Each structure stands twice: as structure tokens, then as C-alpha cells.
Amino acid sequence: MTRNSYDDLGAAVEAMEGHVDRVLAEGGLEGVKMLRDFEPGQRVAARIEISTGGWLRSRDAGIDVMGDGRLVGFAGGVRRRELEPAPGETMLDAVRHALAGGS
Numbered sequence: 001m002t003r004n005s006y007d008d009l010g011a012a013v014e015a016m017e018g019h020v021d022r023v024l025a026e027g028g029l030e031g032v033k034m035l036r037d038f039e040p041g042q043r044v045a046a047r048i049e050i051s052t053g054g055w056l057r058s059r060d061a062g063i064d065v066m067g068d069g070r071l072v073g074f075a076g077g078v079r080r081r082e083l084e085p086a087p088g089e090t091m092l093d094a095v096r097h098a099l100a101g102g103s
Helices: 009-025 091-099
Strands: 044-051 060-066 071-075 081-083
Antiparallel strands (some): 071 081
């Protein structure tokens, strides 16, 4: 796990995009058998999260890069909710809106 600090939200989201691109370039994950079978789409290859910091009024949002290459956006820390980009927007746009106080 690594942590980075950025001066503004735009720089943090830009760095997030770079991390997502690097994980996707590495390729997908294989399925695994443990107590049950986990398909690549059920495995998280990387979780990339941005937090505005602080204990009160902090905003957290990010993207899970799934083993099948799918991106799943989320907002919230303890109580996470899945993000849906608006028509014509990307998952990164949805994360940016969640961190800026939007949806």
C-alpha cells in the first residue's frame, strides 16, 4: 500500500487515472479456488482511493479495478456505495463528483 498527498482534487484524480491505467496494463487476474471458486470479475486487482482527510467531514471515493478489467467506483468509508457515472461521463468523473460533494 502506498499513500501520496496532492495539493488539489484535480491532481489527485489525475494520479488515480495513472494508477488505474497501470493496473489495467498488467492484465487481468486468474480465477482462484479457495473454499469456493472466485471468477476474475469477483476479485479486486487494485483499490485506488482518494480521501480528503480529517475525521469529520472527510470524503472518500475511489475505484476498484476488478480482475476482469471492469472498473467499480465507490464513495464513502465505512458505509460504501457504488458510483454510477452520468451518461457521457467516466468512472473518474463520478469519483471527482463524489469527492467535490456531488452525487
